[in-house]
Amino acid sequence: MSLAQRAREVAATVPDPELPMLTLDDLGILRDVTADGARVVVSLSPTYTGCPALREMSADVSRRLAAAGFAEVEVRTVLSPAWSSDWITAEGRRKLAAAGIAPPGPAPRRGAGPVPLTLTVGRTGVTCPACGSPDTGLTAAFSATACKDLYRCRACSEPFEHVKEI
Amino acid sequence: MGFDTAYEAIAEESGDQRWAFGTGFSGPLTGVDTAVPAGVAGADLAAYCLMLGDDALIMSHRLQEWLARAPELEEETALANIALDLLGQAQLLLARAGQADGSGRSEDDFAFGRAEREFRNVVLTEVTDADFGGLIARLLVFSTWRLALLDRLRSARDPVLAAVAAKGVKEVAYHRDYAAQWLLRLAGGTEYSRGRMVAGLAAVAPLVAELFSCTEVERGLAAAQVAVDPASLRAEYDSVIASVLDLARLAWPDAPGLAGATVERGAAGLRGAVGERGRDGVHTEAMGDLLAELQSVARAYPGGTW
Numbered sequence: 001m002s003l004a005q006r007a008r009e010v011a012a013t014v015p016d017p018e019l020p021m022l023t024l025d026d027l028g029i030l031r032d033v034t035a036d037g038a039r040v041v042v043s044l045s046p047t048y049t050g051c052p053a054l055r056e057m058s059a060d061v062s063r064r065l066a067a068a069g070f071a072e073v074e075v076r077t078v079l080s081p082a083w084s085s086d087w088i089t090a091e092g093r094r095k096l097a098a099a100g101i102a103p104p105g106p107a108p109r110r111g112a113g114p115v116p117l118t119l120t121v122g123r124t125g126v127t128c129p130a131c132g133s134p135d136t137g138l139t140a141a142f143s144a145t146a147c148k149d150l151y152r153c154r155a156c157s158e159p160f161e162h163v164k165e166i
Numbered sequence: 167m168g169f170d171t172a173y174e175a176i177a178e179e180s181g182d183q184r185w186a187f188g189t190g191f192s193g194p195l196t197g198v199d200t201a202v203p204a205g206v207a208g209a210d211l212a213a214y215c216l217m218l219g220d221d222a223l224i225m226s227h228r229l230q231e232w233l234a235r236a237p238e239l240e241e242e243t244a245l246a247n248i249a250l251d252l253l254g255q256a257q258l259l260l261a262r263a264g265q266a267d268g269s270g271r272s273e274d275d276f277a278f279g280r281a282e283r284e285f286r287n288v289v290l291t292e293v294t295d296a297d298f299g300g301l302i303a304r305l306l307v308f309s310t311w312r313l314a315l316l317d318r319l320r321s322a323r324d325p326v327l328a329a330v331a332a333k334g335v336k337e338v339a340y341h342r343d344y345a346a347q348w349l350l351r352l353a354g355g356t357e358y359s360r361g362r363m364v365a366g367l368a369a370v371a372p373l374v375a376e377l378f379s380c381t382e383v384e385r386g387l388a389a390a391q392v393a394v395d396p397a398s399l400r401a402e403y404d405s406v407i408a409s410v411l412d413l414a415r416l417a418w419p420d421a422p423g424l425a426g427a428t429v430e431r432g433a434a435g436l437r438g439a440v441g442e443r444g445r446d447g448v449h450t451e452a453m454g455d456l457l458a459e460l461q462s463v464a465r466a467y468p469g470g471t472w
Contacts, residue, residue, distance in 0.1 A: 043197065049333050050254025058196075076197020079258070079329035082336060114402050115313055115335060117409065118343045119350065140240035141344055142247040150240070166336045 007040040008033035010068045017056045018145050021099045024057060028087025031078045039072040040065060045083045048146035085147075085165050097129045102136075102151065102162035126162050128153035194257045194273065195326065200265045203323045206392055211324060212267035213286070213383045214393050216276070217445060218315075219259030220287035223277055224453075225308055226252035227460055228291065237298055244344055248305070251337040258330045278464030282453055289444040290373040292453045299352055299362030303370045306345035310406045311377045313338040314399040323391045346410045353414035368419040378403075381445050 011033055012025035024030040024044065032043040042061050046054045058075040065073045085104040088096070093103035105125060122138025133155035140150040148161045202208045229249035236242040257273045264271035271279075290308060295301040316338060319331035352363040378400045380388075387393030411418060464470070 041197075046254075046333075048251060048254065048337060049258060049330070050250040050252070052250075074197065077195065079198055080325065080332060082329070082333040114406070115317055115339045115342075117346055117406060119346060119410075119413070121347060140243060141340070141347075142240070142244040144243070146247055146250060164340075166340075 003035040011042050014060045018053045021095045026092030040070050041074045043076045043078045045078045047083050100129050102129050104163040104165045107165045130158040131156040195261050208266045210383050212263040215259045215263035217286040219256045220285050221291050222252040223256035224287040225291040248341045255334050262326050278461050283447040288376050299366035302348045303366030309342035314402045318394045371419045376443050
């Protein structure tokens with residue numbers, strides 16, 4: 001196994017500090033791991049520009065790789081292309097649902113012209129992670145982290161978080 | 167287990183006496199290619215990054231002041247999230263400014279070390295809100311304008327600006343939806359809530375003209391396809407605002423003394439020299455109070471990290 005592959009295996013296990021059931025790989029923010037001689041370069045994408053977790057993740061990646069014996073580690077930020085919730089892996093979606101957080105549906109596709117204004121509240125088709133009912137409604141467009149909003153299930157009355165589609 | 171403080175519990179595993187919300191981390195543009203595009207003066211690019219970065223920083227600060235004052239917990243969360251998105255954009259843009267001008271100044275140097283006259287934000291971002299209706303009016307105007315701007319900036323010839331814009335579009339589209347939905351709710355609520363919304367629009371109206379007025383720096387960079395001429399945003403802005411107001415059965419207020427709203431420089435009723443405005447570093451009285459708080463810790467403990 002190459003140096004880069006071994007480093008990737010270590011980096012891929014780093015958890016998201018705010019969604020600790022998910023790894024950076026599950027979340028789709030681990031963009032690339034390369035090796036340049038003994039030097040390992042890890043590229044990460046922020047989910048949201050202001051997400052404070054990215055700094056924690058960078059520090060975590062460096063720490064774990066250092067602990068695994070990689071002497072020289074550099075963590076790079078990749079801004080473009082911007083992260084999309086579509087990059088959350090199937091495994092990541094399964095873990096989110098198991099933790100009571102509804103995974104995102106497909107990210108909105110944009111046509112030509114100005115960004116359309118959305119005046120309807122919430123989206124349909126968000127499934128309750130507790131009982132599986134699709135009869136749910138948005139209660140708040142923002143939540144405890146930048147990447148989620150809040151829904152409530154009309155069938156079992158359970159409130160739950162949902163990862164926003166971006 | 168058993169920790170004396172929550173901080174200790176967080177720091178335990180790593181043994182690292184620092185965590186995500188402290189300072190002293192490496193810069194936000196680590197590993198990003200930050201070469202200034204050919205044919206563009208670094209000083210101009212830096213000035214432009216400060217304009218867009220200061221808009222985000224100052225608007226973010228005003229939003230943060232709403233925390234513990236919003237009408238409902240959900241709205242506090244919303245305003246905190248919007249403020250955080252804008253703070254993230256400010257961080258990247260100010261860091262970019264420090265690279266482009268060759269000074270190597272960090273985003274913190276710009277945010278905490280400059281005097282009022284050196285800030286380049288539009289006046290709209292710095293004023294205080296009389297109430298929640300005032301905030302919603304200001305947020306709708308700001309996010310509608312900024313979204314139109316960022317959307318065009320995605321194709322800018324500067325790769326950092328283009329990347330910040332592409333990411334920002336997704337965020338600010340959400341902010342605009344939030345403000346528009348609240349405008350409809352307030353306008354369609356009680357007579358009182360509708361009255362507050364009308365008053366909010368009237369308060370913000372005199373500050374709109376500045377958003378579409380172009381500085382020399384913007385004009386030059388727009389010609390080099392690095393910036394957006396704000397005048398080109400007017401049609402999209404007008405059409406979005408009109409569509410929201412139509413649904414709310416509200417009319418855009420007549421701004422007294424600014425008939426036609428095509429004033430190039432300076433807004434009536436605001437302090438500051440005639441012919442100058444926020445983009446030139448001339449701000450309203452509110453800006454002094456804002457900076458005093460924003461910079462208080464950094465000025466009391468120069469160079470401090472935590």
